[in-house]
Amino acid sequence: xxxxxxxxxxxxxxxxxxxxxxxxxxxxxxxxxxxxxxxxxxxxxxxxxxxxxxxxxxxxxxxxxxxxxxxxxxxxxxxxxxxxxxxxxxxxxxxxxxxxxxxxxxxxxxxxxxxxxxxxxxxxxxxxxxxxxxxxxxxxxxxxxxxxxxxxxxxxxxxxxxxxxxxxxxxxxxxxxxxxxxxxxxxxxxxxxxxxxxxxxxxxxxxxxxxxxxxxxxxxxxxxxxxxxxxxxxxxxxxxxxx
Amino acid sequence: xxxxxxxxxxxxxxxxxxxxxxxxxxxxxxxxxxxxxxxxxxxxxxxxxxxxxxxxxxxxxxxxxxxxxxxxxxxxxxxxxxxxxxxxxxxxxxxxxxxxxxxxxxxxxxxxxxxxxxxxxxxxxxxxxxxxxxxxxxxxxxxxxxxxxxxxxxxxxxxxxxxxxxxxxxxxxxxxxxxxxxxxxxxxxxxxxxxxxxxxxxxxxxxxxxxxxxxxxx
Numbered sequence: 001x002x003x004x005x006x007x008x009x010x011x012x013x014x015x016x017x018x019x020x021x022x023x024x025x026x027x028x029x030x031x032x033x034x035x036x037x038x039x040x041x042x043x044x045x046x047x048x049x050x051x052x053x054x055x056x057x058x059x060x061x062x063x064x065x066x067x068x069x070x071x072x073x074x075x076x077x078x079x080x081x082x083x084x085x086x087x088x089x090x091x092x093x094x095x096x097x098x099x100x101x102x103x104x105x106x107x108x109x110x111x112x113x114x115x116x117x118x119x120x121x122x123x124x125x126x127x128x129x130x131x132x133x134x135x136x137x138x139x140x141x142x143x144x145x146x147x148x149x150x151x152x153x154x155x156x157x158x159x160x161x162x163x164x165x166x167x168x169x170x171x172x173x174x175x176x177x178x179x180x181x182x183x184x185x186x187x188x189x190x191x192x193x194x195x196x197x198x199x200x201x202x203x204x205x206x207x208x209x210x211x212x213x214x215x216x217x218x219x220x221x222x223x224x225x226x227x228x229x230x231x232x233x234x235x236x237x238x239x240x241x242x243x
Numbered sequence: 244x245x246x247x248x249x250x251x252x253x254x255x256x257x258x259x260x261x262x263x264x265x266x267x268x269x270x271x272x273x274x275x276x277x278x279x280x281x282x283x284x285x286x287x288x289x290x291x292x293x294x295x296x297x298x299x300x301x302x303x304x305x306x307x308x309x310x311x312x313x314x315x316x317x318x319x320x321x322x323x324x325x326x327x328x329x330x331x332x333x334x335x336x337x338x339x340x341x342x343x344x345x346x347x348x349x350x351x352x353x354x355x356x357x358x359x360x361x362x363x364x365x366x367x368x369x370x371x372x373x374x375x376x377x378x379x380x381x382x383x384x385x386x387x388x389x390x391x392x393x394x395x396x397x398x399x400x401x402x403x404x405x406x407x408x409x410x411x412x413x414x415x416x417x418x419x420x421x422x423x424x425x426x427x428x429x430x431x432x433x434x435x436x437x438x439x440x441x442x443x444x445x446x447x448x449x450x451x452x453x454x455x456x457x458x459x460x461x
Contacts, residue, residue, distance in 0.1 A: 064428050083428070125326070130409065133426055158326045159409055169408075173308045174325045 024051045025219055026071055028062040030078035030135070030207065031162045032097065032181050036238040037076070040231050044222065052222070058162040060133025066212075073219035074226065075210040078163075078181075079135035088210035092227035095240035097205040098182045099139055099197040104173045105190050112177050114198050118149035120156060120176075127158050127166045127175035136163040139203055140179035146201035167191060181205070183239040206243070246420035246436055249328070253403075253416050254396045256332035261343045261392050266385065268340075269347020291341035298337050299405025306333065306406070330407035331414040335399045343392040350384020351377070353458075383458035387451060394447045397440070 029037045034056050041052040055062065059077035066072045067083050075084070076094055101114055112120060120126070129137025137159065144150045160166030163180050164187070170178035171190045185193045211223045225231060232242055268287055272280060290298050306313040306324050316322045324330035354377050362372045378385075400418040407414040409423065417436050424433040 061426050064426055067428060123321075130423070133423075161404075161409060172303070174408075 023049075024053050025073045025222055026053045026055065027222070028055045028057070028066065028070075028072040028075040030059045030062070030076060031056040031164050032078055032136070032184060033076060033094075033207065033235075034164070035187070036183075036235050036240065039238075040226065040234050043230065043234070044225055048221075048225075050218065050222070058129070058134045060135070061162075064133070066210075072210075073212055073215060074223055075212075076207055076226070077135065077210065078205065078207055079138065080208060081210070084210050086213075088212050090208045091211045091223045092209050093243040094207045094209050094226060094231065095235040095243055096207070097240055098202075099136070099143060099179055099205065100182045100185060101177055101194040101197070102167070102170050102180055102185060102191050103177045103194060104170055105192045107173065107176070109176065111194055113194060114143075114147060114201070117144070117147070117177075118152045120153070122156075124156050124177075125158050125175045126153060126156050127160055127169040127178035129163055129166055129179075130159040130161055134160070134162055134166075135205075136166065136180060139205055142203050143179070143197050143201040146203075147198070186239065207240075246415055246417045247439060249331075249412065249414070250397060250416040250418075252328055253331045253335055253414075254393060256328065257336035257339055257396050258389070258393060260332075261336050261339045261396070262389060265340050265343025265388070265392065266347045268344040269349075269388065270351050272344065272348035273351035287341050287344045289341075290337050291345075295338055295399070295401030296405050299334055299402035299407075302334055302337065302402065302406040306330070325406065326408050326410050326413065328413050331403050331416060334402040334406040335396045335416075338399055338402050339392040339396040342395050343388050346388025346391055347381075347385055350381040350388060353384055354380045383454045386454040386457070390447055390450050390454065394444070397443065 027037070027041065037054060037056075041054055044050065045052055055072070057065075059079060059081060060083075062070075062072070062075055063077060063081035063083045066075055066087055075081075075088065078097070101112070101117075103111060112124075117126065128140040129135070131137040131141060141150070144153055158169065158175055160169055160178075163184060166175075166178045167180050167184050167188055169175045170180075171188045177194070179197075182193070182196065185191060209223060209226055211219060215223070236242055268283060272284055272287070275283070293301075303325070304310055306316070308314060308317055308323065308325070313324060316324070322329070324333055358380065359372055359376050362376045363369070367375065398418060399416070400422070403414060403416060404419060404422075409415060409419055411420075415423075417440055421433045421436050421440075424430075424436070
């Protein structure tokens with residue numbers, strides 16, 4: 001009985017002890033940065049012998065988690081997160097991005113364009129991010145307002161829970177078109193871009209890097225690296241615009 | 244439209260299918276013999292054993308616009324399930340069905356065969372025997388099955404989000420709204436909906452107790 005209890009306790013402690021080592025830094029990032037941030041993290045781990053734990057998601061979701069005490073050392077979101085004012089400070093802008101209209105490659109219907117969205121048929125479904133937690137959705141709504149197509153489109157909108165979900169809805173054909181970042185398009189071979197958002201409807205899409213207040217010297221060093229030229233090079237290689 | 248009214252619509256629509264289909268499957272499981280029974284028994288448990296996200300994903304593959312069934316549905320009837328209340332009900336029904344079927348199986352298995360044979364020997368036709376003898380005797384057990392299926396339906400989250408997506412007025416059931424309210428830091432809203440669900444779960448627990456007592460008397 002005693003031995004059984006001891007064995008159970010050791011199994012439980014083994015299962016619980018997944019606490020990251022002090023060498024581990026936790027970095028949250030907008031899911032549009034998935035490939036580029038993973039690549040940057042791999043470079044940094046190799047060069048500095050640190051382990052980085054990456055968490056991807058919708059920016060607003062990550063910011064809300066950090067606000068509630070999720071132990072992010074650094075957080076890079078796809079737009080300003082005023083929610084974080086008390087918890088973190090902006091160190092730099094890591095990159096910029098552009099919105100594009102996309103659809104499933106080879107869809108039989110005539111391709112819509114930014115200008116023709118307002119005249120889409122009633123059955124048309126446009127996928128954008130869930131607002132306010134998905135910045136790509138916020139930017140998309142701003143663009144539709146600026147183009148004057150919001151009133152006719154808002155009944156035709158379906159929402160993705162992050163920008164890659166929006167991309168997936170388009171790739172599966174569940175939505176006839178979608179609004180994502182230019183950098184998301186190459187992720188899926190079954191999605192094609194129908195063009196960047198017109199100049200007059202363009203809002204600035206920038207990725208601020210938040211550093212947790214009371215950050216350790218290790219996270220400060222990582223922040224400097226993420227704001228530095230090596231990181232920018234990787235981001236540009238993945239299609240991002242330099243800050 | 245409030246999250247609770249979306250939930251009620253989705254649960255009601257799901258139960259319209261789950262109760263008769265699950266009840267019939269339960270009867271087949273309780274009375275059937277042989278290979279067919281074994282196959283149905285295994286199939287009916289699948290949605291209960293699988294993670295809800297897998298149920299939702301498989302539904303998306305089958306009933307999405309590019310899916311074999313979903314594509315045909317859209318071409319024939321113009322029906323799209325993803326992002327619709329009907330889609331949320333389909334996801335909900337899929338996970339609630341096993342509880343109804345297994346519960347109904349237990350309810351019908353408890354009915355004393357001798358009583359049915361007496362009724363039948365006295366000239367009651369099979370359908371009348373079922374209606375006048377079997378069904379009343381199985382009723383408390385069926386009540387438990389319906390209650391469990393309804394509670395599972397009300398609590399459905401994973402399959403609904405994966406398959407039907409989140410459209411506030413159409414698929415935004417109470418569990419989904421709690422999740423998204425929490426994500427935005429709207430604790431007041433998350434708590435409000437949660438408290439209503441706690442109240443509903445207390446009612447369900449009392450209902451299950453009442454059915455249990457009725458079953459013990461029968």
